[in-house]
Amino acid sequence: MDLLLIFIGAAVVNNFVLSYFLGICPFIGVSGRFSSAVSMGMATTFVLVMTAMATWLLQAYLLGPLHLDYLQTVAFILVVAALVQFVEMVIKKTSPPLYRALGIFLPLITTNCAVLGLALFIQLREYGFIQSVVFGAGAGAGFTIALCLMAGIREELELADVPPSLRGAGITLLVAGTMALAFMGFAGMI
């Protein structure tokens, strides 16, 4: 029950994109096409779950016992970078079509603040290992939901008559604001 609450909390109630503002860059950059939004969401979710595991283990067995907490930021970002590189190699070997579809978005996951943010939140909230993994999965689900919703809306927006000055990023942010308002409706759930 506790785990379910963590999952739903991360995915919907405190959506990483729409209420913590983590991962805004891909949210605005990659939400042009629905299909690439789905792949990006999947890849990010995978990296998020792996990061949750890796950074938790790192903190619990290396940084914590050695009292190297001040190295957290440096160590975590290195883990994330290595992990993204690893995921890239695995996908390249096992599924070349998926690799081509994701293209440049894959290495860019390193600088997605949702990933490092997740690692830091796990430490702040002192989650256990299983909780961290569930939290990572929830965050990934939330990111995917927000990205796909936005991509769907933007595909429709291409046909709309938007004032010239607001085209592109402006209208995307206004739509995101409206979505954030809608997601506030979940606030009372937990």
Place this chain on the structure above:
Amino acid sequence: MKGQVSARQEILKGLWDQNPTLRQLLGMCPTLAITTSAINGVAMGLAVIFVLICSNLMISLVRRLVPNQVRIAAYIVIIATFVTVVDLTMKARFPELSSSLGAFIPLIVVNCIILGRAEAFASKNGPWRSVLDAVGMGAGFTVSLTFLASLREILGNGTLFGVTLFPAWEPWVVMILPAGGFLTLGLILGGVNLINRSHEASRRRALVEASRAAAGFALPGAAAGTPARGEA
């Protein structure tokens, strides 16, 4: 080559032409997340300026030593080091500011402005120019952040830097909430685009008139190229 770009232009380009937040849309996460009060905006801006100057200087100094394949990793380690310095300093000196910015101080590591400037500028230019570029970009970021934060604080709380401006103001709570951040920034971007479009239009009109006036002496169009437009 653009070796002739003056020091002044190097700084000024970050403020408007290539403003990282409003024109290049980099570093959106802290921009939206911490701009609930003007003081947060200023603090975040100063932290980013410090990291940006230090990392640009450092990266520009080591740019010939780092092999091309591992440069991104090397840049990230350099940036993370300075971010840790800022994080620990703020925790020690300004504990309440540090807690209100929360995880967004360590998250400066993944702020695309810093890695972006490292990759696009500091890795190709000397230390002096890289510092100037960092000052300009950092100032552009700080100004946009403070502007956005002030708007949100005034409308959402009726205060500015904690000083009550309108005692009878019924605060629009939504401006402080996430939705308000998206909406305000979207409208500001629209405004900036509007200003740029009208500038562009009036400059084009001036150009046409100038070339018409000069038509007797020179070929139209050959007059006054516009090199001022910032190149990356």
